[in-house]
Amino acid sequence: MTGPSDPRARPPGRSPVWAWATGALLLVGLIFVVRHLSDERRLAALARDAQPGWLALAALLQLATYVCAAAVWRQALAGEPTCPRLGQLVPLGVAKLFTDQAVPSAGMSGTLLVVRGLARRGVPRGRSVAAMIVGLGAFYIAYALAVLLALAALWHEGQLDRVLLIPAAALGLLSGLVPAALFGFGRRLGDRLPGFLKRVPMVREASAELAELPAGSLFGPRLAAETVGLQLGVFALDAATLGAMLLAVDSAVSPGVVFASFVFASVVATLAWVPGGLGTFEGTCVALLGSHGVGVEAALAATLLLRGFTFWLPMLPGLWLARREMAGAPASPAP
Numbered sequence: 001m002t003g004p005s006d007p008r009a010r011p012p013g014r015s016p017v018w019a020w021a022t023g024a025l026l027l028v029g030l031i032f033v034v035r036h037l038s039d040e041r042r043l044a045a046l047a048r049d050a051q052p053g054w055l056a057l058a059a060l061l062q063l064a065t066y067v068c069a070a071a072v073w074r075q076a077l078a079g080e081p082t083c084p085r086l087g088q089l090v091p092l093g094v095a096k097l098f099t100d101q102a103v104p105s106a107g108m109s110g111t112l113l114v115v116r117g118l119a120r121r122g123v124p125r126g127r128s129v130a131a132m133i134v135g136l137g138a139f140y141i142a143y144a145l146a147v148l149l150a151l152a153a154l155w156h157e158g159q160l161d162r163v164l165l166i167p168a169a170a171l172g173l174l175s176g177l178v179p180a181a182l183f184g185f186g187r188r189l190g191d192r193l194p195g196f197l198k199r200v201p202m203v204r205e206a207s208a209e210l211a212e213l214p215a216g217s218l219f220g221p222r223l224a225a226e227t228v229g230l231q232l233g234v235f236a237l238d239a240a241t242l243g244a245m246l247l248a249v250d251s252a253v254s255p256g257v258v259f260a261s262f263v264f265a266s267v268v269a270t271l272a273w274v275p276g277g278l279g280t281f282e283g284t285c286v287a288l289l290g291s292h293g294v295g296v297e298a299a300l301a302a303t304l305l306l307r308g309f310t311f312w313l314p315m316l317p318g319l320w321l322a323r324r325e326m327a328g329a330p331a332s333p334a335p
Contacts, residue, residue: 050305054248061241062309068233069093072138073114075226076131077123084121092117095325098318111136117325134219134227137179141224142231144175150263153256159292164264171267238262238310242285245305251298253289261288265303282307 070089077083092114099113111132118128147168154160239255239262246252265285269277282303289299 050245050248050301051250054244055305058241058244058248058305058309061237061244065234065237066090066093066097068230068237069096069135072135072227072230073118073131075223075230076134077118077127078223080123080127082122082124084118084123088121091321092325094314094318095321097314098322113322113325120325134223135231137219138224138227138231140175140178142228142235144172145228145232146235146263147171147175147267150260154260157254157256157292159257161291167264167267167271170271174270235259235263235266238266241309242302242306245302246289246294246298248305249298249301251294251302253292253294257289257292261285261292264288278311 067086067090070086070093073089073092074083074086095117096111096113114132114135115125115128118131119125123131151160151164151168154164236259239259242262243255243258246258262285265281265288266277268284269281272280274280282300285303285306286296286299289302290296294302
């Protein structure tokens with residue numbers, strides 16, 4: 001079990017300043033362009049007068065995403081005598097969200113934190129690594145399915161742009177390679193990596209974690225269906241939050257377009273490798289909503305409100321929880 005003296009148990013690494021600066025410049029540039037393409041006073045009024053009922057619904061939807069994330073690990077640990085309660089795992093979901101956003105690593109930084117968090121809760125280290133692998137594999141499979149559903153939704157609306165096939169193909173390749181490598185090689189993955197990758201600190205650390213995987217199958221059909229379904233639920237809840245924000249600013253569009261706009265904005269943010277997709281997510285989401293009939297002021301206001309709930313508001317509690325998880329302090333005992 002990792003403790004404070006373990007050199008691997010260090011706080012999440014800081015993203016390079018240039019990465020954050022790039023994202024901030026992209027976001028500022030987007031707002032500057034929108035201000036010159038639209039009525040600045042209308043944009044401010046839309047954000048200021050957002051209907052509180054829809055904002056309250058958005059808060060509930062976001063809380064449900066953390067419950068879904070925690071349920072993925074709960075299902076992966078089903079049958080483990082030291083399996084923590086669902087409520088014990090929800091704070092770990094918040095900490096993972098912060099780490100994934102602060103350290104652009106396609107989800108790897110947050111999954112390494114999950115191992116520490118589960119170990120703190122009394123789960124044997126091998127089982128913690130197995131739960132991490134199941135969660136990461138289910139995420140990428142669900143991500144690929146979400147992209148396919150987004151493409152199908154746009155095709156059904158008659159608004160599928162062939163340009164979107166490029167990021168969809170890139171994400172599909174990533175979503176295929178990661179689960180194949182994790183479940184195909186398992187604990188032997190570190191031995192199969194080329195030398196230059198082993199010199200990357202996060203890759204080297206992940207390889208060390210994989211070496212502790214227990215023998216046997218990790219991802220049976222039932223567990224796959226449960227965890228992939230829960231991860232798809234997170235995408236659906238986030239997209240529903242975007243839909244609530246559009247309604248909050250008195251703008252509506254079909255659920256399929258809302259879902260596709262959120263998913264493809266997430267794809268571009270993932271591929272751009274900017275912390276939290278700052279600037280890239282907002283720009284893509286506004287462009288897609290605008291291309292499907294949403295006014296540019298409403299699209300930007302809804303997107304910024306969405307990011308307030310999904311990115312900015314969880315930052316402070318996420319930072320505190322992430323530092324606590326990585327510090328190695330014992331958590332409350334599992335039943």
